[in-house]
Amino acid sequence: MRYISTRGTAPALTFEDTMLTGLARDGGLYVPETIPQLDHAAIAAMEGQSYEDIAYAVMRPFVGDTFTDAEFRGCIDRAYAGFGHAARAPLVQLDQGHFLLELFHGPTLAFKDFAMQLIGQLFQTALARRGDKVTIVGATSGDTGSAAMEAFRGLDNVDVFILYPHGRVSEVQRRQMTTPSERNVHALALEGDFDDCQARLKDMFNDFEFRDGVRLAGVNSINWARVLAQVVYYFSAAVALGAPQRKISFTVPTGNFGDIFAGYIAKRMGLPIDRLVVATNQNDILHRCLSGQGYHKGETIPSISPSMDIQVSSNFERALFDAYDRDGGAVAQLMDELKAGGFEVSQGAMQALEEHFSSGRVSEDQTAAQISTTLIASAELLCPHSAVGVHVADEQRQAGTPMVTLATAHPAKFPDAVEAATGIRPPLPSRMADLYDRPERLTRVPNDLPALKAHIIAHRAT
Numbered sequence: 001m002r003y004i005s006t007r008g009t010a011p012a013l014t015f016e017d018t019m020l021t022g023l024a025r026d027g028g029l030y031v032p033e034t035i036p037q038l039d040h041a042a043i044a045a046m047e048g049q050s051y052e053d054i055a056y057a058v059m060r061p062f063v064g065d066t067f068t069d070a071e072f073r074g075c076i077d078r079a080y081a082g083f084g085h086a087a088r089a090p091l092v093q094l095d096q097g098h099f100l101l102e103l104f105h106g107p108t109l110a111f112k113d114f115a116m117q118l119i120g121q122l123f124q125t126a127l128a129r130r131g132d133k134v135t136i137v138g139a140t141s142g143d144t145g146s147a148a149m150e151a152f153r154g155l156d157n158v159d160v161f162i163l164y165p166h167g168r169v170s171e172v173q174r175r176q177m178t179t180p181s182e183r184n185v186h187a188l189a190l191e192g193d194f195d196d197c198q199a200r201l202k203d204m205f206n207d208f209e210f211r212d213g214v215r216l217a218g219v220n221s222i223n224w225a226r227v228l229a230q231v232v233y234y235f236s237a238a239v240a241l242g243a244p245q246r247k248i249s250f251t252v253p254t255g256n257f258g259d260i261f262a263g264y265i266a267k268r269m270g271l272p273i274d275r276l277v278v279a280t281n282q283n284d285i286l287h288r289c290l291s292g293q294g295y296h297k298g299e300t301i302p303s304i305s306p307s308m309d310i311q312v313s314s315n316f317e318r319a320l321f322d323a324y325d326r327d328g329g330a331v332a333q334l335m336d337e338l339k340a341g342g343f344e345v346s347q348g349a350m351q352a353l354e355e356h357f358s359s360g361r362v363s364e365d366q367t368a369a370q371i372s373t374t375l376i377a378s379a380e381l382l383c384p385h386s387a388v389g390v391h392v393a394d395e396q397r398q399a400g401t402p403m404v405t406l407a408t409a410h411p412a413k414f415p416d417a418v419e420a421a422t423g424i425r426p427p428l429p430s431r432m433a434d435l436y437d438r439p440e441r442l443t444r445v446p447n448d449l450p451a452l453k454a455h456i457i458a459h460r461a462t
């Protein structure tokens, strides 16, 4: 199994190098050269299997000979052992034909744990074998950073630096990043918004001297291994609801397009998915694009679903690569136009996108109202991101096809928004109830590449 860049000129890599590299050297993102197929019988065989069994069956063909069967299985088992739910990704019914996929039972209460816990195990196994060390730098709108620090804290072959937008993450998110005491994890509060954090991270990857000097690795959803780990729960959910005998649709609260792109990969592997519905908040570049209005950057407006406050969705590049028949030159040109503000999607590519994806946009008021409506109608307390998803799913679901909305975070991660909508302040699960008492450690940093590079070089332990 080899991986190629969406911009067509970086060298093809193995799974191991793809995972340890992150961004391709031509600025593109790695995707598998071919998509492994699971046939009807292989999917039917997943019925009644554990999450870990399904994870192994879905991901094994992508990994090639990077890991032995036993190594890979061990990584999967250790990754999910610390989850607070035996099913890992349980389904809850909201209404006739509408289900919620709870992805928030991991250690930091958001779906990011599914990929990050696994990547922690995979990095550790690969780096120990190579006798190698890396510096991980990540950009976060809140949940990726906490999940990464939780997954990598205390490992001696990895330093982790997380850039988050100062003042724009929830208190729980911030504390999850600033309270780990291990010296190899560092929270950096950047003067700017999430798109600034993501842009500075890309700058670091494109600065080859720095990149090679610190052995830079990335764990943002530009990292293929993250996307791969998220493919699994589309299978586990669909099979629980009757796949492969029937089609299932999914609605996904979307920011960087990583989670929903994993659903697209599941579909390409053979899972009978009908619609993949993109749900956005008021930062709606993806909804505008999928409605035929081109892909044009706007100002990021802070919302009550901050993990989706994104105007440049990095993984959308992977979808465009397929929509443009895997023409890396065409994608590179679109990304150049994006630097200048945006681009129009060709008619053929639009048709290719519309074959799989639908979209909807939810206002702040609608999001808050949905949290309250769902609590009354279905006795479920949603986080604001999940509420965006449920709202769009209710508008778009069709009789006869079960709809699964991904619940991307636990309500206790966003207690202010949930309390404002319902009057109920959701408590943290008991295993992290002391979060508000732990001492915090963070560094304020400017939105400036040279200063960031200098800080990272000076504070690496490895």
Ligand SMILES: *Cc1c(COP(=O)(O)O)cnc(C)c1O
Binding pocket: 110, 111, 112, 143, 144, 221, 253, 254, 255, 256, 257, 258, 259, 260, 307, 308, 385, 408, 409
């Ligand atoms: C990261 C995140 C999202 C957006 O996921 P993408 O993969 O970036 O589309 C949505 N909700 C929550 C709670 C998140 O943490």
